[in-house]
Amino acid sequence: MPKRWEKVIDPNNKYGGAFILGDRNVEVPPTAVVSVTRGEQFNIPRLMINGFLNQMIMKAMSKNxxxxxxxxxxxxxxxxxxxxxxxxxxxxxxxxxxxxMHNFARKFFSWVFYSGKVQSYFLTWKANGQIPTYEEAAEIVKTYGRHFDGGKLVRKASQPKDPNRKPS
Incomplete structure (x- = not known):
């Protein structure tokens, strides 16, 4: 039976929200990895396309x-x-x-993440038994992740020394 996505509205921010799949308190095996993709400075059309693609990818995630x-x-x-x-x-x-679907989106809609003024960050690291908060994940991916500025590679990814400790 596929897992179900839960929509979470931020009561303090009417312009932000989240979709959650699974339980944050799940047992994280020693082999587990955290993967974060972050885009900043999307304009409204890019946000809409990214949201549409995410809806398609979310269906596949819930079955995995x-x-x-x-x-x-x-x-x-x-x-x-x-x-x-x-x-x-x-x-x-x-x-x-x-x-x-994820590969389809990467191939045909890569311009959403790799052009214009968009700042893109990508990183995968060993979970070490913990799931970071949204803020911790954002800080880690922005500090250590592969970073593209408008599609131009600015920095290659490096692994955090201790991913459970916030970067300074």
Whole structure:
């Protein structure tokens, strides 16, 4: 039976919200990885296209037994979209990323993340038994993740020394 997405409205922010799949308190095995994709400075059309693509990808995520937890958050102010997924193993995340609807979106809609004024960040790291908060994940991916400025690679990814400690 597929897991169900839960829509979460932020009572303090009418321009932001989240979709959550799974339980944050799930047991995280030693092989698990955290994968974060973050885009900033999306204009309204890019936010709409990204939202549409996320809806399609979310269907596939809910059926994937290797996905332990997922969190998609958006914020109109700043044009921010962030996806965090927790996978049983890295190879399972890679298979999902390079197959099906996610791969289709990567191939045909990459311009959403790789052009204009968009700042894009991507990083996967060992979970070490913990699921970071949205804020921790944002800080880690922005500090260590592969960073593109309008499609131009600014920095390659590096692994956080201790992903459970916030960068300084």
């Amino acid at each position: 037994e290797n996905l332990l937890y997922a969190e998609l958050k958006g914020q109109l102010d700043g044009g921010i979209g962030q996806t965090m997924t927790i996978w049983k193993e890295g190879k399972q995340m890679n298979s999902f990323r390079t197959g099906g």
